[in-house]
Amino acid sequence: MDSFIKLSNFSKIVPYVQLFEQGVLVTVxxxxxxxxxxxxxxxxxxxxxxxxVRPLRFLGxxxxxxxxxxxxxxxxxxxxxxxxxxxxxxEILRSTPVIVQVFIIYYGVFSIIDLPSFRxxxxxxxxxxxxxxVALGMNxxxxxxEIIRSGxxxxxxxxxxxxxxxxxxxxxxxRYIIFPQALKNILPAIANEFVVIIKESxxxxxIGVQDIMxxxxxxxxxxxxxxxxxxxxxxxxxxxCFPTSKLIAYFERRMSxxxxx
Amino acid sequence: METRDSLIRxxxxxxxxxxxxxxxxxxxxxxxxxxxxxxxxxxxGSGKSTFxxxxxxxxxxxxxxxxxxxxxxxxxxxxxxxGKKVKLNVDELRQKMGMVxxxxxxxxxxxxxxxxxLAPMKVKKLDREEARRKxxxxxxxxxxxxxxxxxPIQLSGGQKQRVAIVRALAxxxxxxxxxxxxxxxxPEMVGEVLDVMxxxxxxxxxxxxxxxxxxxxxxxxxxxxxxxxxxxxEEGTPEAIFGxxxxxxxQDFLSKVL
Numbered sequence: 001m002d003s004f005i006k007l008s009n010f011s012k013i014v015p016y017v018q019l020f021e022q023g024v025l026v027t028v029x030x031x032x033x034x035x036x037x038x039x040x041x042x043x044x045x046x047x048x049x050x051x052x053v054r055p056l057r058f059l060g061x062x063x064x065x066x067x068x069x070x071x072x073x074x075x076x077x078x079x080x081x082x083x084x085x086x087x088x089x090x091e092i093l094r095s096t097p098v099i100v101q102v103f104i105i106y107y108g109v110f111s112i113i114d115l116p117s118f119r120x121x122x123x124x125x126x127x128x129x130x131x132x133x134v135a136l137g138m139n140x141x142x143x144x145x146e147i148i149r150s151g152x153x154x155x156x157x158x159x160x161x162x163x164x165x166x167x168x169x170x171x172x173x174x175r176y177i178i179f180p181q182a183l184k185n186i187l188p189a190i191a192n193e194f195v196v197i198i199k200e201s202x203x204x205x206x207i208g209v210q211d212i213m214x215x216x217x218x219x220x221x222x223x224x225x226x227x228x229x230x231x232x233x234x235x236x237x238x239x240x241c242f243p244t245s246k247l248i249a250y251f252e253r254r255m256s257x258x259x260x261x
Numbered sequence: 262m263e264t265r266d267s268l269i270r271x272x273x274x275x276x277x278x279x280x281x282x283x284x285x286x287x288x289x290x291x292x293x294x295x296x297x298x299x300x301x302x303x304x305x306g307s308g309k310s311t312f313x314x315x316x317x318x319x320x321x322x323x324x325x326x327x328x329x330x331x332x333x334x335x336x337x338x339x340x341x342x343x344g345k346k347v348k349l350n351v352d353e354l355r356q357k358m359g360m361v362x363x364x365x366x367x368x369x370x371x372x373x374x375x376x377x378x379l380a381p382m383k384v385k386k387l388d389r390e391e392a393r394r395k396x397x398x399x400x401x402x403x404x405x406x407x408x409x410x411x412x413p414i415q416l417s418g419g420q421k422q423r424v425a426i427v428r429a430l431a432x433x434x435x436x437x438x439x440x441x442x443x444x445x446x447x448p449e450m451v452g453e454v455l456d457v458m459x460x461x462x463x464x465x466x467x468x469x470x471x472x473x474x475x476x477x478x479x480x481x482x483x484x485x486x487x488x489x490x491x492x493x494x495e496e497g498t499p500e501a502i503f504g505x506x507x508x509x510x511x512q513d514f515l516s517k518v519l
Contacts, residue, residue, distance in 0.1 A: 156366075158362055158364055159368065161319055161360075161362065162360075162366035162367075162368070162425075163380075164319070164352075164355060165319065165355055165358070165360035165429070165438075166356070166380035166428070166432055167353070167355045167356035167384040168352070168383060169352050177368055181369070184370070
């Protein structure tokens, strides 16, 4: 019986090694930028969701300036437009496929916005790379937002009460008390999301970003060999993802100093 | 005693939920004067904690007023001495009221010293050296200077609560609020925390204590409030409250706890 993997086919890949090297760089850069953009979006979204902005608050006040307890007006007065927008964003981005989002960003948004068509490092097409980063960043922003929000909410309310009773402002409370503790709690979830981003970045080959998957595709088109380049890609992705989760596990251990007796 | 000026005046304070069907506070009126050690007692669910937490606005009252130094802090804005409308700065207000919680609420990711110096540095803008010096002096006072570099989890409950007390003191508040400070402690640690509180009272610190420690109320308090169902039912000296209780609810309560 013929094996579906042929060693001789691996030698056919050798002339295309440079494509894989470039693909690794593109995937790594894509993931790094995605994480950076995603994290910034997520932080803003999470704070919006947890904010207490109530522009219609005056509708829910009694004559002497106290909050009404119930009724339609009291409900309306609690409406928070920032939280509403952030929630809508998160739910829409989480409830639609990434590939649809990538296409809408690439064929829709960036067909209106003209990007300069230069090449990073001489081979990365910026006008494809950039839309890919934006689309992936927006998508992971929605997921990271929920992670950050759950992290903030996982901190006991007594911490905030103690901080505020000492006179710390809302922002100081978040910065010195809540975030450091929340970050520790959500590191495993963030590590997971980082790994997901590295893998999900493969989808951008559909808009012509030259990542690892696009190298696989190029080899397939030129040599009609498919399984072997896929195995190479598998190995590369594993070598990227596995150390990433290990690295974050290391930081997790370092940050749990306060837990040790 | 009557000559002491009032620091906090509470008028008809209300906290209602769910269309007034739940009344955590139902019209509480009292005055806290400088140097008072006010002890609030009552069955659980009587609104003692809500009353205390309303004083520094951790709970937002739904009616009534709290005058702190003459300013109604339940309103978002007030008139200053020149008759100008000023926005109430809640953070500034809270600096003047130290609070100690049942569950200590030390910051677990910081050492004891960092717990102590955070607010003085970030809020009062002291430099690190000065904040450190003050913190160590305070820690020394409660016998914990040698634990400055420990993390909260390495401390016993009693030690944690002593740290929580001096952490609040580090902000040099005008009044200290204690929310059942010994309720989460093992019995053998209650004494060390009460001793610190007694010391504070002796120094003339204004204190409001919600507690189940009747011995402390009798010995250290100069005024005792009895609350039930969100109402202030009886108020008086410890001698009057414990020796000659008037209200049947208070008589009933004391017969159960004493």
